[in-house]
Amino acid sequence: MAERDDTDDYRALLLAGTPLLDTRAPVEFARGAFPGAVNLPLMDDNERHLVGIRYKQAGQQAAIALGEELVADELKAQRLAAWQAFATAHPEGYLYCFRGGLRSQTVQRWLHEAGLEYPLVLGGYKAVRRYLVDELPHSLAAMRTVLVAGRTGSGKTRVIEALPDAVDLEGLAHHRGSTFGQLPEPQPSQIDFENAVGIALMRAQERGEHTLVLEDEGHLIGRCALPEALREVMTQAPLLVVEESVESRIAVVEEDYVIDLGRRYRERWGAEGTQLHQQYLLEGLDRIRKRLGGAAHVELRAEMEAAFTAQDRDNATSHHQGWIRHLLVKYYDPMYDYQLERRDGQIMARGSRQEITEQARTMLVAQ
Incomplete structure (x- = not known):
């Protein structure tokens, strides 16, 4: 798979209906996503909840360590296989998390370690959603x-x-x-x-x-x-x-x-x-x-x-x-x-x- 750059061209993504791998937790995906996005989360709802508690109690590094402990071994292999299957089936796609931060970067890194280069959406779901909200009045005008x-x-x-x-x-x-x-x-x-x-x-x-x-x-x-x-x-x-x-x-x-x-x-x-x-x-x-x-x-x-x-x-x-x-x-x-x-x-x-x-x-x- 040819290497492609990460992108913040939200308009091009949305107009083309680009395949999107959503790495957020299922509860986040259920609140709102983009047409055609597929939810293959890094962490499920409970894992995300536990990591969030650890973040509040002990900071980012402790939260990262807990996340890697929770998503390890066979579970990590299963999720990585799902991401690899998506990336192979949709070589033109991108991945994202909520803000384009640790979760999407982690998935991108694990795919890289498995031999797949797959770009992410800079700014994540939040930035694309903001773009759509701001763009609606311009489309109407x-x-x-x-x-x-x-x-x-x-x-x-x-x-x-x-x-x-x-x-x-x-x-x-x-x-x-x-x-x-x-x-x-x-x-x-x-x-x-x-x-x-x-x-x-x-x-x-x-x-x-x-x-x-x-x-x-x-x-x-x-x-x-x-x-x-x-x-x-x-x-x-x-x-x-x-x-x-x-x-x-x-x-x-x-x-x-x-x-x-x-x-x-x-x-x-x-x-x-x-x-x-x-x-x-x-x-x-x-x-x-x-x-x-x-x-x-x-x-x-x-x-x-x-x-x-x-x-x-x-x-x-x-x-x-x-x-x-x-x-x-x-x-x-x-x-x-x-x-x-x-x-x-x-x-x-x-x-x-x-x-x-x-x-x-x-x-x-x-x-």
Whole structure:
């Protein structure tokens, strides 16, 4: 493997999606990392805790000595083998720890002693994270932001997915953005989400885009909060409003929340997934009980349960269209109309999903 220099070119690393070997402890990695980074720690959580105590009690040299005592012999050989396998599989990669200090330098030294030269990221995770936070406002300032808005079920995400250069915030958050939008797969941590958003916007700017098309979102997508700099821009951004018939919107909700979500549950949990899917939708209905009103909640809950029973009988998802219609017309539409009236952003165009998709595509091509 040819020797390469350590780097502080964080932009190049992130734009290229460079493979990164994260040597921090698992608990640190879980709080936040970069897309595609692989956690192969020098010390596990308990070892790190013990070394931290020794550092506070007796200083750095004593902590280093304890670390080398804890990670020795067979354990050291196992971890070294994992680092060697990563470095061999990703010769273009880099390694890092939290600050680019002792842990990454130790891993780099042990790899060198084993005959592998592998560079590290100067400044470590902390410096790259700081770079991303600072870069986000610059990425936003370099592009005009336009939002795809519309009532629930109008297919806003489908517009985003049809545009090759749009940024799918819900996709990055692993959530569909509504009361019923949680997916079986877990959401990223807040920091992971912010990192992914920052990189996506930086890549959009690097491609030379002058217009950034996003789906109109609230402050939260599930439990992931939009970065404040992005949220501020979105509150003022012009809107492309998707307008579809109630029947079309019912079909979209049926496809997304009954058919597709049910499939995801079954793929993740097998036969148990059908019951878990039903339980999830019923719990979603329960969460908005107060806003629906007691009588409406009882009626809709019974209707949803009956729809699942009928679906089990004949495998037809159309049984769900009644409760979907009620939620759209009686619950979501009044809330959306109120919010749209209070928006500061200019409405640039209104139209069907196809028309708004073409409008957005024309804007991107013309830039």
